[in-house]
Amino acid sequence: MKLAFYGSSLLSSYWNGAATYYRGVLRALAGHGYDITFYEPDAFDRQQHRDIDPPPYAKVVVYPATADGLASVLAEAPRADIVVKASGVGVFDRELIEGVVRHARPDALKLFWDVDAAATLDEMRGAPDHPVLRALPDLDMVLTYGGGPPVVDAYTGFGAAECVPVYNALDPDTHHPVGPDxxxxxxxxxxxxxxxxxxxxxxxxxxxxxxxxxxxxxxxxxxxxxxxxxxxxxxxxxxxxxxxxxxxxxxxxxxxxxxxxxxxxxxxxxxxxxxxxxxxxxxxxxxxxxxxxxxxxxxxxxxxxxxxxxxxxxxxxxxxxxxxxxxxxxxxxxxxxHTYELRGRQVHALFRQHLARERKAA
Structure with a gap:
């Protein structure tokens, strides 16, 4: 199953605290057979401060932070069975969420993955035309990396069909005990x-x-x-x-x-x-x-x-x-x-449950 993920950066943690979260979850999902492409803009000097080379579990497409660069990656959305727009990309956030809704196939699973839900919800409360708020009726699911019941209640109150926290976790291959430095x-x-x-x-x-x-x-x-x-x-x-x-x-x-x-x-x-x-x-x-x-x-x-x-x-x-x-x-x-292997199982189960409901409805 092809998964298109539009996020801030998989390759760099520079001004990008979500990097290790993306790496852990997506690596775990790749273990369940997902064919993942991660789209990240060349912005904020992140490409000059990479932590990792492109990993084996995902194809990484770095696009120019321009209107043409944005159009080129959104044009690839129809190829995916699951299309994800993450929060906090930093450039073209409005255009990306609108583009995911517009370009994804009708049968594709469309998600907003919020890595700063409290801030996003505060923005939505003060902006009736907020792009995420406007996109919610066309999204199948909202995932967050924290927030618990207060965030779930807020998102469903705004009209999200489903909201599920997928918490941060540990990748023991990356973070583990070492000697002092x-x-x-x-x-x-x-x-x-x-x-x-x-x-x-x-x-x-x-x-x-x-x-x-x-x-x-x-x-x-x-x-x-x-x-x-x-x-x-x-x-x-x-x-x-x-x-x-x-x-x-x-x-x-x-x-x-x-x-x-x-x-x-x-x-x-x-x-x-x-x-x-x-x-x-x-x-x-x-x-x-x-x-x-x-x-x-x-x-x-x-x-x-x-x-x-x-x-x-x-x-x-x-x-x-x-x-x-x-x-x-x-x-x-x-x-x-609290490992990313367990979080990957959680997300994989959510995807399967949604697809099963869709097949039953069809």
């Missing part, structure tokens, strides 16, 4: 791009504890932080490539996850970093959000912080033995319940 040595590390709806939470959960614990070493990785004023004990690493993530997670005493505002508010939205860190057996400290226990058990598999003071307290009380025990427990949990 002194480039990433510190007491607490955080990895994430500087974004307007995350910055205040990073200030609270990362920079405030750093200021409180002047004798401890802190490391921040990701794009955009080079102009941010920080305490003297915070070191900025810049963009961290996927191949460096294991060492980044395994070397520090603990690793911090900080959700974006929208995802923290809605809950049930573990970031990719949560599973990457757990897969590397890192001791993870996360900011508090509803639904965390669905993925990791607080105080056993993860440390949960309500604010920066909690982060500082966790670090002050953390011993190497306890950090190791938490990391190992997290690794066992995600290997058992």
């Amino acid at each position: 002194q480039r990433f040595a510190c007491d607490l590390a955080f990895l994430g791009n500087r974004l307007p709806d995350r910055e205040a939470r990073v200030e609270e959960f990362f920079l405030r504890p750093a200021a409180m614990l002047a004798d401890r070493k802190f490391l921040i990785g990701g794009n955009g932080w080079e102009t941010k004023q920080m305490p003297a004990n915070v070191r900025h690493r810049g963009h961290v490539y996927t191949a460096e993530h294991n060492a980044f997670n395994c070397t520090p005493s603990a690793v911090l996850n900080v959700a974006r505002d929208s995802m923290a508010n809605i809950g049930f939205s573990p970031a990719t970093r949560v599973f990457e860190a757990a897969g590397a057996a890192a001791c993870l400290i996360t900011d508090a959000w509803e639904g965390i226990e669905q993925f990791l058990i607080p105080d056993e598999e993860v440390l949960v912080a309500r604010d920066g003071q909690d982060v500082a307290d966790h670090l002050a009380q953390l011993t190497p033995d306890r950090a190791r025990a938490i990391g190992q427990a997290a690794l066992r949990r995600v290997l058992a319940e």
Whole structure:
């Protein structure tokens, strides 16, 4: 079965936090026999910062970020049995969702795959002409990578025929324990791009504890932080490539996850970093959000912080033995319940169920 996927980038994680999610899910689907083509624009310098070469599980078509480039890839949509438009491509998002609806075959399964559902839903509430809202009557399904019941209820309330969360997960072949790397040595590390709806939470959960614990070493990785004023004990690493993530997670005493505002508010939205860190057996400290226990058990598999003071307290009380025990427990949990192999089975079953309903209706 041919699957056409229009997304931000499969090849590069540069200003593209969804990259490892796409890779994990699509690799798993390829294992179920799907013939996948991923269409990504040449935009935002992503092609100059590739993490991987084109993978064996998907054909990757990089198109110019121009009207002609857009037209050339939309013209290929009728060849697919399943056509997916992901959120947050960054260029031609409106034209892509409209083009998927217009160009896909009538018998094709048409999906919107939302990797930032809370933000998309906020936009839809304030814009009656939002392209996703207008496309919902013509879409067979909405998949999201988080959000739980609040997102499902919101999307079905807007008219989605079906909405199913397909959560982030672990690809154990990509993210796994490795030896320490002194480039990433510190007491607490955080990895994430500087974004307007995350910055205040990073200030609270990362920079405030750093200021409180002047004798401890802190490391921040990701794009955009080079102009941010920080305490003297915070070191900025810049963009961290996927191949460096294991060492980044395994070397520090603990690793911090900080959700974006929208995802923290809605809950049930573990970031990719949560599973990457757990897969590397890192001791993870996360900011508090509803639904965390669905993925990791607080105080056993993860440390949960309500604010920066909690982060500082966790670090002050953390011993190497306890950090190791938490990391190992997290690794066992995600290997058992949160791998992309399991997410692939979930999506494959959804596709089969939909096609079975279509055949029955016909």
